[in-house]
Amino acid sequence: MKLINWWPPMLGTGISLKYISKDFSRFDVIMKLRWYNKNLVGIHYGGSLYSMCDPWYMFILTANLGKKYIVMDKSAAIRYKKPGKGTVKCTFQLSQERISEIRKEINEIGKNEYTFLCEILNSDGEVICEVDKTVYVRKKDFDWDVN
Template sequence: MSLYPPYLLGGVRMVAVATDLRGCRVRVRHGLLNRNLNGTVFGGTLYSAADPIYAVLFWQIFAREGRAVRVWTRSASVRFRAPVTTSIEYDFHIDDDVVDRARSALDARGKFEQALHVAGVAPDGKVCVEIETVVHLAAR
């Protein structure tokens, strides 16, 4: 993922992935290539760091089970709470009950949608950005 162009040029790095693929940590560095006119991290970088993560995690969880699914980010909303002047981190996590509900819905209806949330947090604990992503899964 770190070679994905929006990540590579935006100072975005996946720094940890859970062995069960139910979570990961992504860091956005404040740097020269992702600054806006105010010297803070560009909002597009903050969103692009979070955009594919839940979809990729679901895709990999089900691929590990030998199940082919198509996964899309159906919609997203971003709330910028504070200017980002330092690095921030997103801690993504998918609860086991959400995976179980997805599995059941895929078996019964062939599709599943879920809204998931993540916050971008500065080193001092301040929440700088909140993102809600609606992920859509469909059986192949």
């Protein structure tokens, strides 16, 4: 999975996956401020901050729910709190209990959307940006005519 660091969207923004839990329920990501990912005023480019948050909750749910489910990123909202300077980091994590709740709900109703808060922190631990990631989940055998 750490090969994702060589995937062009990650490599091109300077995003680096630093940690993956054995059960794929947690991903830690950092991004250093570089000449190629800063904006005109010398801080992290907003698109790069969003890119830090893009795939991780989809990865967590895909890995943990298994092949009987379809998981897709659906939407996002971003709120900038402070200028992003230096190295920034974000942890993406879902408990096994939460994953089980999602599985149970999808098994009962067939499909749903879930929104997760991503907080990007600076090196002092201050929130510089919040991203709400909405992920769509459904059973592969979901019957569209019934629901």
